[in-house]
Amino acid sequence: MNKLKLDLIIERGEHDLAGRVTYNDSLIVDEAGNVHDLEEKLKLLLFEFENVEPETVVFEYFYDVYALFQEFDFLNIGKVAQRAGINAGLMRQYASQVKYPSATQARKIEDTIHKLAEDMSKALIYA
Structure with missing residues (x-):
């Protein structure tokens, strides 16, 4: 099919x-x-x-940034902003749609999210 x-x-x-x-x-x-x-x-x-x-x-x-942080609400907006090199206040404005990211800023956020996922996929839990 x-x-x-x-x-x-x-x-x-x-x-x-x-x-x-x-x-x-x-x-x-x-x-x-x-x-x-x-x-x-x-x-x-x-x-x-x-x-x-x-x-x-x-x-x-x-x-969009709003939907990203709604769907993945376990992500800390400030920490994602820090890793992306974006001001945390500005990232909160993106997430609340007070402001909208440029294509460059959106790419930085996307790259950061992908890097976080890659890092997490390598994590092992010791018991």
Whole structure:
């Protein structure tokens, strides 16, 4: 079975996280309390409007800074900012959408998150 890979943009919604995908020039949008529920709702909408079988859809996630810190709420904004070389107050403004990062700043945040994940994947727990 061929998989359909779609970009899922995740950002701040009116009440929850909002997600949007484009398929066949159609914009499919919905909201949910978390990414898993959002993914399920969008797959259902893709099926209803475009007849795309849900099990064939694979999403690649693209988060805005607000959605990133909502979904991964265990991350300390100040510590991520410090590792990224960004002022902690500015990072909090990005996370609350008072300000929006430039492409360069967004890349620094993304690189930092990926480095944290890489570092954590190497951690071993001694018992």
